[in-house]
Amino acid sequence: MQIKLTVNGKKYQRDASETKNLLHFLREDLGLTGTKEGCGAGECGACTVIMNGRTVNSCLILAVEADGCDLQTIEGEAKDGNLSELQQAFHKNHAVQCGFCTPGMIMSARALLQKTAKPSVEQIKEAIEGNFCRCTGYQQIIEAVQDASGQLKKKEGLRRA
Amino acid sequence: MLQEFNYLAPKSKNELYAQLRKYSGKARILAGGTDILVELHNQWVAPEYLIDIKKIGEFQGISYDEKEGLSIGATTVCIDLIKDRNVNKHFPLLADAAHRIGSPQLRNRATIGGNLCTASPCADMGCSLLALNASVEIGSEDGTRIIPLKEFFTGPKKTQIKKHEILQRIIVPTEMAGAKFGMHKLKRIKGHDIALVSVAMARTAKVIRVGIGSCGPTPVVTEDLPPRASLRAVVKAVEKVVSPIDDVRASKDYRLFMTRQFVETIYPELFKRS
Numbered sequence: 001m002q003i004k005l006t007v008n009g010k011k012y013q014r015d016a017s018e019t020k021n022l023l024h025f026l027r028e029d030l031g032l033t034g035t036k037e038g039c040g041a042g043e044c045g046a047c048t049v050i051m052n053g054r055t056v057n058s059c060l061i062l063a064v065e066a067d068g069c070d071l072q073t074i075e076g077e078a079k080d081g082n083l084s085e086l087q088q089a090f091h092k093n094h095a096v097q098c099g100f101c102t103p104g105m106i107m108s109a110r111a112l113l114q115k116t117a118k119p120s121v122e123q124i125k126e127a128i129e130g131n132f133c134r135c136t137g138y139q140q141i142i143e144a145v146q147d148a149s150g151q152l153k154k155k156e157g158l159r160r161a
Numbered sequence: 162m163l164q165e166f167n168y169l170a171p172k173s174k175n176e177l178y179a180q181l182r183k184y185s186g187k188a189r190i191l192a193g194g195t196d197i198l199v200e201l202h203n204q205w206v207a208p209e210y211l212i213d214i215k216k217i218g219e220f221q222g223i224s225y226d227e228k229e230g231l232s233i234g235a236t237t238v239c240i241d242l243i244k245d246r247n248v249n250k251h252f253p254l255l256a257d258a259a260h261r262i263g264s265p266q267l268r269n270r271a272t273i274g275g276n277l278c279t280a281s282p283c284a285d286m287g288c289s290l291l292a293l294n295a296s297v298e299i300g301s302e303d304g305t306r307i308i309p310l311k312e313f314f315t316g317p318k319k320t321q322i323k324k325h326e327i328l329q330r331i332i333v334p335t336e337m338a339g340a341k342f343g344m345h346k347l348k349r350i351k352g353h354d355i356a357l358v359s360v361a362m363a364r365t366a367k368v369i370r371v372g373i374g375s376c377g378p379t380p381v382v383t384e385d386l387p388p389r390a391s392l393r394a395v396v397k398a399v400e401k402v403v404s405p406i407d408d409v410r411a412s413k414d415y416r417l418f419m420t421r422q423f424v425e426t427i428y429p430e431l432f433k434r435s
Contacts, residue, residue: 020162
């Protein structure tokens with residue numbers, strides 16, 4: 001089935017298999033392999049992307065359901081080879097270890113920051129409750145999101161140029 | 162790639178009715194997809210047709226009418242229920258219940274109709290809607306019928322819906338608007354676990370009603386109790402309708418104990434002055 005969609009501001013038109021989920025479509029048909037497959041069953045959040053402003057598990061959506069939708073993936077974060085402030089905050093605050101959960105985690109954090117400029121710790125925890133991280137223990141991730149929203153003390157926080 | 166199926170996306174309910182008749186028994190409904198995509202991924206089901214009902218305008222949206230009450234379209238997603246003005250004004254228990262479902266990613270996608278039609282004994286919306294005496298509207302080529310939600314569930318993963326029918330909307334009666342309420346859901350990890358026990362209670366000037374999930378083959382509800390019913394009477398009515406089992410998630414005794422605990426915790430909330 002022919003579908004049209006926008007990913008990170010770029011328009012695509014493709015013939016999508018009806019039996020392919022959005023995750024595999026992004027990775028295999030569009031070559032956007034930043035989005036990861038963990039469980040494939042909506043538990044782990046590694047495949048999180050933003051669809052029409054809301055986070056979704058791309059493994060639980062058929063590619064054809066995304067027809068006409070506006071998507072944001074991890075590939076939309078860095079611009080001209082420079083990491084986004086959110087990505088820099090993850091880097092600086094040691095919020096990445098193995099890195100497998102990071103693309104999904106960043107998309108959940110991004111969706112939160114798009115709605116709430118200065119989220120509380122509780123809001124951050126709720127925003128990432130659908131994303132498993134088996135390395136960091138989450139604290140560094142929470143701090144990274146606080147940092148990205150300018151809520152860590154200057155000395156500890158991200159140095160801004 | 163998932164196994165082969167044909168994807169259909171009707172744009173009106175009449176188109177859907179015809180497809181349901183034509184492919185009766187060979188089709189499954191796709192709403193939010195948070196359950197059926199898992200079933201397809203694991204190859205637990207192999208429908209020939211997957212019918213996406215999200216494009217049908219008649220099944221969308223939430224509205225409030227002083228006479229009929231709150232009408233929730235079957236494809237309404239949890240996050241829209243949580244944010245809806247009329248839900249928060251008249252039936253905040255529903256927003257509370259929807260907020261306890263899954264994770265943000267699931268709440269952004271999972272539909273109320275799907276939650277009820279999957280008919281898991283632990284259906285998160287089930288116990289709250291039962292406490293509010295909700296009804297469901299079921300449609301087909303034969304016409305529409307409205308049945309009380311408490312008659313809708315017939316067993317684990319089983320409902321009154323026949324193969325050629327579809328759940329169209331949920332109706333919450335005006336008489337329950339502004340009810341005092343409380344809900345508790347027992348789970349191990351927020352955002353990642355299904356309920357071991359859930360209890361939702363609602364009280365108006367005329368009635369107290371308790372909906373209980375994960376404590377029987379379906380979500381269950383007590384008989385209508387008088388608004389001044391004692392805690393003892395409420396506990397007794399709850400114990401009359403629950404029939405928990407031992408399973409991998411919790412023992413029967415633990416479930417019974419926690420059900421009673423939750424009823425005792427919520428009960429005083431029902432008598433608070435607003």
